[in-house]
Amino acid sequence: VWKARAEAIPRDLWRPAARTPVQLETVRPAGNGGRAGYTLLDLAGSYLATRDTFYAEQAFALMHRACEYRHWGGINDKAKDTDLHAAALLIGLGVTYELFRDDLPGRQFVIDKLALQGERMYSHHIKRETLPWEQNHTYIDLGGLWCTAVATRDEIPDAKKWQELGSRALRNAVHLLDGGDGAFYEGVAYWNFGFAHHLLPLLELFRNATGEDPFAAMQSLRRHKHYLMHTLLPGGRYWLNLGDVGATHIARAGLDRARYTMLKFASEYNDPECQFLASYFAQVRKLAPADDAWTLLFWDPGVGARDPRESWTPAHHFADLGLIAARSSWRDDATHVAMRCGPAIGHRATRALLAKEVAQWKPGTGHVHPDLNGLLVFDHGEHFLVDTGYTWAKRTNEHSTVAIDGGGQIGEGERWPNYAPWDRFGYIGAFLELPGQYCYFRGEAAQGYQPELQLTRFDRHCSAMMGAESTYLVVHDVLDSLLEHKYEWLLIAIGQAQRTGPSAYRVVSGQRAMTVHLIEPASPVFTQGIVKVHERLMQGSTPERGHRLSFALSNTRTARFLAVLAFHSASDSGPRVNARPRGAEIVSEGWVDTFAIGGPAGHHSLLRRDRKEISRWATHDARGLTSNGRELFRASAPVSIAAGPDGAVVETRQAVDLRIAAPRKLSVRLQPGVHQLRYR
Secondary structure, X not given: OHHHHHHHOOOOOEOOOOOOOOOHHHXXXXXXXXXXXXXXXXXXXXXXXXXXXXXXXXXXXXXXHHHHOOOOOOOOOOOOOOOHHHHHHHHHHHHHHHHHHHHOOOHHHHXXXXXXXXXXXXXXXXXXXXXXXXXXXXXXXXXXXXXXXXXXXXXXXXXXXXXXXXXXXHHHHHHHOOOOOOOOOXXXXXXXXXXXXXXXXXXXXXXXXXXXXXXXXXXXXXXXXXXXXXXXXXXXXXXXXXXXXXXXXXXXXXXXXXXXXXXXXXXXXXXXXHHHHHHHHHHHOOXXXXXXXXXXXXXXXXXXOOOHHHOOOOEEEEOOOOEEEEEOOOOOOOEEEEEEOOOOOOHHHHHHHHXXXXXOEOOOOOOOOOOOOEEEEEEOOEEEEOOOOOEOOOOHHHOOOEEEXXXXXXXXXXXXXXXXXXXXXXXXXXXXXXXXXXXXXXXXXXHHEOHHHOEEEEEEEEEEEOOOOOEEXXXXXXXXXXXXXXXXXXXXXXXXXXXXXXXXXXXXXXXXXXXXXXXXXXXXXXEEEEEEOOEOOOOOOOOEEEEEEEEEEEEEEEEEEEEEEEEEEOOXXXXXXXXXXXXXEXXXXXXXXXXXXXXXXXXXXXXXEEOOEEEEEEEEEEEEXXXXXXXXXXXXXXXXXXXXXXXXXXEEOOOEEEEEOOOOOEEEEEOOEEEEEEOO
């Protein structure tokens, strides 16, 4: 079967590993055991595909070389014998031992070493009072133990107890990572390393060995395609750098594992969108043919291909994680805006934790940042608002959010943040999208700040008016506390800002620019400087991670911030922004937009006039909207609504009678939910 598949698979997708001897010293089993373990898997796949004994001989040599070392792993802050590098060798040697058992020279030598390393891994983990079952170290370490246990269960007496612990770890990971929305709480880099590189193949092996089907049980797997596409920034060169992702504030996308993951889900779920995305990822990153076993195993030529961009809207709300990823379009030169406001491990896992569904579980949230209501913006191929990427100490003031008394969010300043108390977190309070034209979202983050600050409210309202050449974002923040504080409204920008007016600041990146118009408060204290982080030393890292723009208010219980962030060509000044009572006017050639804050909750209304005709408008939790005495809509109950030239999107919590008068007329009765309406 393997050989027939290898003969049929396209050569631009897969080919056997290079037929060159493995340089045993370069894979360093005693140090970075991951390289040796993964090399063994590649050799095994190439042997199965070709039946060329060269690959078997190279695998034998590498297995023996690994077994000669006294300890496995122990570099890059990883514990020897009990962490990721040792786990990779347990995976690689477990699989190749099972494959080559009957032909392996020096078989007892390998068995003895596996018995020693398996017991070292088991003894370390079994005595722990709690484990972060959902975190990559746990399911990789114990997944490696499980692989070796299954391969040696008839030869090593202790393998049975190893298998039981490993099985428990894999089942718990499946349960706790199944948030339903497809998002990955440790960030896309750890999706790439933890899930795609390790957990996905482990689940395939687990099903083969046990008959249990994690691919049927874990419903969120069907939605990973959404997470990958919405965290891949326009143009396909960069990941959304949210949490511990990039070595710096810019994270280059590696899509090799995303390619074979999409192939797996295409074949597993007969999903033509995943089949297309596998090819798309290869195209945008110019991927070379793979030589790993998984690409060959997962490929199914019988599944068709369909471009999901033809039917997906460009903005997405990952409801479990509390992540918004909003693009202006699916074009490579689109604007991409993102914000997270949710529990560190997602809503479903948090409920499981509070209900004590899983024994001996303490979440591992060390790669999650205190970044609630933090904005990231990428426009026309350029970064503007950035995250700091992988750091040791995680700090609120390294994100484009609001710092209180210098920090403030739960997890502040910790190397491996623990986001307890687990019943305190932010959440997304609203999301509404008129595809390609307008997007509104609201983060409610007060409960994600340290209790002693006595913050009662931090609502961030964001309205994005989308355009092909220019997009702007209105940000309105409402903060209240029982105590007086210093509030810093922060933007972590790609570069230094130049002041271009009394309340206007310009940041240039390549051929594009971001102009920040601060409308409220009238006279904050403005400072800026380079963000210097406590970095994790890794290839390409640097302590300097962008520029912090700070607008501060001190000795106050309440704070209100209102700003327009305009993204435009660096060759022009962008739209003109004029302050208005409780709002602003945004003016460009060909259109005039009016933004207004209405009601005690500070909900947005936004209206566009093209050549004096109303062409687009939106409002939230309202029964009606008028402009210059003209009624634009009327509803029998509060709705959130955005209307454009071709139709409208409406969200209502109860049955409602709705009449739209502009841009075109429409009358309809709606049941609770979100409705896409087209004019008749």
